[in-house]
Amino acid sequence: MLEEWLAPKAAALEARGLTRRLRPRPADEVLIDLAGNDYLGLARDPRVIEAAVTALRDWGTGATASRLVTGTTALHAELEAALAEYAGHEAGLVFSSGYLANLGVITALGGPGTLLVSDEHVHASIVDACRLARSRVEIVPHNDLEAVGKALAERKEPHALVLVESVYSVLGDAAPLRELAAVALENNAVLMVDEAHGLGVTGDGRGSVAAAGLAGLDHVVVTMTLSKAMASQGGMVLGPAVLREHLVNRARSFIFDTGLAPSACAAALAALRVLQDEPTRPAEIHRTAARLAAACDVEPTAGAVVSVPMPGPREAVRAAELCLSNGVRVGVFRPPSVPDGISRLRLTARAGLSAAEFDRACDVIVAAIQEVS
Numbered sequence: 001m002l003e004e005w006l007a008p009k010a011a012a013l014e015a016r017g018l019t020r021r022l023r024p025r026p027a028d029e030v031l032i033d034l035a036g037n038d039y040l041g042l043a044r045d046p047r048v049i050e051a052a053v054t055a056l057r058d059w060g061t062g063a064t065a066s067r068l069v070t071g072t073t074a075l076h077a078e079l080e081a082a083l084a085e086y087a088g089h090e091a092g093l094v095f096s097s098g099y100l101a102n103l104g105v106i107t108a109l110g111g112p113g114t115l116l117v118s119d120e121h122v123h124a125s126i127v128d129a130c131r132l133a134r135s136r137v138e139i140v141p142h143n144d145l146e147a148v149g150k151a152l153a154e155r156k157e158p159h160a161l162v163l164v165e166s167v168y169s170v171l172g173d174a175a176p177l178r179e180l181a182a183v184a185l186e187n188n189a190v191l192m193v194d195e196a197h198g199l200g201v202t203g204d205g206r207g208s209v210a211a212a213g214l215a216g217l218d219h220v221v222v223t224m225t226l227s228k229a230m231a232s233q234g235g236m237v238l239g240p241a242v243l244r245e246h247l248v249n250r251a252r253s254f255i256f257d258t259g260l261a262p263s264a265c266a267a268a269l270a271a272l273r274v275l276q277d278e279p280t281r282p283a284e285i286h287r288t289a290a291r292l293a294a295a296c297d298v299e300p301t302a303g304a305v306v307s308v309p310m311p312g313p314r315e316a317v318r319a320a321e322l323c324l325s326n327g328v329r330v331g332v333f334r335p336p337s338v339p340d341g342i343s344r345l346r347l348t349a350r351a352g353l354s355a356a357e358f359d360r361a362c363d364v365i366v367a368a369i370q371e372v373s
Contacts, residue, residue, distance in 0.1 A: 071259025088215030098225030172301030200229025
């Protein structure tokens with residue numbers, strides 16, 4: 001039955017060059033990685049690894065239950081307090097992933113009395129949260145302040161939530177956060193900013209919300225992931241303490257999910273301490289990203305993501321295969337993962353890349369692009 005049902009769908013994807021396949025990698029792989037999101041270069045840092053190993057010995061392999069049962073450990077509380085203080089917010093709440101953090105806060109604040117105003121380029125987790133929230137949703141053109149203001153001013157709902165990313169994950173461009181916060185405040189709305197690609201990268205590491213002077217405002221909510229710059233796993237919601245208490249009681253993706261493993265909390269805490277002790281790492285990311293953009297003849301971006309448009313999905317895949325065969329891994333984004341329908345190579349800059357590695361990567365990427373274009 002499933003073969004008959006799914007085979008035509010698979011054939012349609014294959015015909016358009018959009019089939020995706022899992023490619024398991026070995027632990028001892030020797031490549032220059034410009035596809036992953038280890039922006040600070042800490043995923044294999046001995047200090048981060050040792051913190052995770054110590055937590056495994058102290059706490060075991062898992063949280064054992066949901067956060068409201070036995071799944072909240074001292075490490076969860078320490079991470080929530082440390083990251084909230086670092087990013088400039090009153091309180092934080094750890095979720096098992098950034099995806100679940102977005103689901104949790106949007107559905108907990110949503111409902112029939114809340115309008116959700118969502119930028120058209122937001123991440124799939126925000127899209128899915130909007131679908132689950134039982135709210136009316138207005139999708140506005142990308143970074144269109146006028147459209148946001150119009151949607152908020154004309155709403156009939158008493159509450160509204162504006163949904164954006166600080167740095168967008170595909171194009172790497174930034175949201176106009178100060179202006180969005182002002183529009184939200186003027187219209188008695190809350191601004192939710194996904195800092196998945198901002199934490200550890202922008203605002204000297206504290207994120208774009210802090211850089212814009214918006215951290216700690218009672219109408220600004222931040223979500224973050226710990227799986228990128230923090231070299232771990234999990235997600236976080238930051239904002240006023242009253243929001244934290246609301247989520248503990250209302251966010252289904254928090255209440256009914258097993259807590260984040262203590263070892264992941266410890267790894268994220270260790271990564272945060274490295275970032276605090278070595279505050280030049282974010283600047284290194286930006287220097288590398290700018291040089292990658294120049295080598296590929298594209299505009300520089302706001303964070304670590306460098307987006308290189310390709311003629312089509314097959315050319316993008318082929319270019320990535322050529323890079324991989326020459327020891328460089330790059331990302332490939334194709335519809336429906338791209339907001340503008342343009343297939344592209346997605347390069348991610350990171351701290352700790354040597355000059356030789358950078359030069360080699362640029363040579364390989366440029367040659368691959370030229371061969372398929």
